[in-house]
Amino acid sequence: MPLPKAELHLHIEGTLEPELAFALAARNGVELPYADTEELRKAYQFSDLQSFLDLYYELMAVLRTEQDFEELTDAYLERAAAQGVRHAEIFFDPQAHMARGVGIGTVIEGLGRALDRSEERHGVSTQLIMCFLRDQSAESAMETLEAAKPYLNRIVGVGLDSAEVGHPPVKFREVYEAAAALGLRRVAHAGEEGPPAYIWEALDVLGVERVDHGLRAMEDQELVERLVRERVPLTLCPLSNVRLRAVDVLEQHPLGRMLDAGLMCTVNSDDPAYFGGYVGDNFHAVRDALGLELEQMRVLARNSFEAAFLEHDEGRRGRYLAEVEAYEFGG
Numbered sequence: 001m002p003l004p005k006a007e008l009h010l011h012i013e014g015t016l017e018p019e020l021a022f023a024l025a026a027r028n029g030v031e032l033p034y035a036d037t038e039e040l041r042k043a044y045q046f047s048d049l050q051s052f053l054d055l056y057y058e059l060m061a062v063l064r065t066e067q068d069f070e071e072l073t074d075a076y077l078e079r080a081a082a083q084g085v086r087h088a089e090i091f092f093d094p095q096a097h098m099a100r101g102v103g104i105g106t107v108i109e110g111l112g113r114a115l116d117r118s119e120e121r122h123g124v125s126t127q128l129i130m131c132f133l134r135d136q137s138a139e140s141a142m143e144t145l146e147a148a149k150p151y152l153n154r155i156v157g158v159g160l161d162s163a164e165v166g167h168p169p170v171k172f173r174e175v176y177e178a179a180a181a182l183g184l185r186r187v188a189h190a191g192e193e194g195p196p197a198y199i200w201e202a203l204d205v206l207g208v209e210r211v212d213h214g215l216r217a218m219e220d221q222e223l224v225e226r227l228v229r230e231r232v233p234l235t236l237c238p239l240s241n242v243r244l245r246a247v248d249v250l251e252q253h254p255l256g257r258m259l260d261a262g263l264m265c266t267v268n269s270d271d272p273a274y275f276g277g278y279v280g281d282n283f284h285a286v287r288d289a290l291g292l293e294l295e296q297m298r299v300l301a302r303n304s305f306e307a308a309f310l311e312h313d314e315g316r317r318g319r320y321l322a323e324v325e326a327y328e329f330g331g
């Protein structure tokens with residue numbers, strides 16, 4: 001039985017496995033510039049974030065109908081459940097679909113169909129976080145928030161993703177203020193490739209409650225002290241960092257040092273279909289590469305539930321945390 005955990009940094013479009021991509025391409029009459037899944041997999045060689053994003057946006061063009069989004073989400077939940085995920089807070093990128101003429105309602109209703117059955121079918125509770133693409137304009141982000149208003153009952157919060165460097169958090173000040181006024185929780189990718197200054201800005205200007213990645217926080221001692229003092233959760237994605245060359249090899253990943261510094265770290269999968277593993281695979285990989293103690297694995301699992309947006313259901317959070325405490329590590 002795997003260690004129970006919450007997944008807090010997961011792009012649903014990044015769970016699109018090559019087999020499903022080809023099946024949806026055939027169903028929807030979308031032409032893919034790859035002969036087969038094998039040739040597609042060979043393209044999964046990334047030099048940085050942008051080189052990945054180019055393929056990520058290209059491949060998601062196969063997603064067109066509610067059924068497509070439903071099947072994508074159902075497949076993720078099944079895999080996640082098998083790796084011990086009890087609760088998932090799932091990112092989606094509506095602007096990437098709206099640009100292709102797919103309405104935000106199609107996306108959210110499709111995701112929602114799978115999420116509505118998730119507890120019963122997979123034993124996984126879920127929430128949705130709508131991300132703005134930071135390499136698009138602030139106006140486009142505001143229009144997206146406006147378009148999401150009929151579906152706010154389905155969305156717990158907003159996030160910020162896509163190409164980081166050159167698109168600092170401050171660009172999205174107004175849209176984050178508007179999201180907060182609507183009662184939405186706030187997170188943002190920061191410090192994945194961008195400097196520690198972007199993490200400060202995400203906290204101070206956007207008012208984020210969690211930092212997605214935060215990998216480069218360790219370059220700034222004052223920032224580390226603040227993140228520790230305020231217990232700001234960081235949603236780290238170790239296999240992603242290796243595949244996108246933010247760290248050379250997993251053995252050099254700062255996670256162990258970050259835990260030692262008292263940072264509230266969590267481990268997540270980001271875009272598991274592209275980066276070689278789902279969240280349980282990330283847990284095992286860091287345990288092996290960094291020599292983490294079993295007690296540190298338990299801390300990571302505990303942190304994931306403590307950092308989850310479960311304030312509306314503290315009883316549930318308490319049950320999940322009890323599962324972590326009762327967990328007995330075996331082989």
Ligand SMILES: Nc1ncnc2[nH]cnc12
Nearest residue numbers: 011161162163189270271
């Ligand atoms: N790792 C990542 N960083 C930024 N934007 C993303 N969109 C999907 N995955 C992402």
Ligand SMILES: [Zn+2]
Nearest residue numbers: 011161189270
């Ligand atoms: Zn991400």
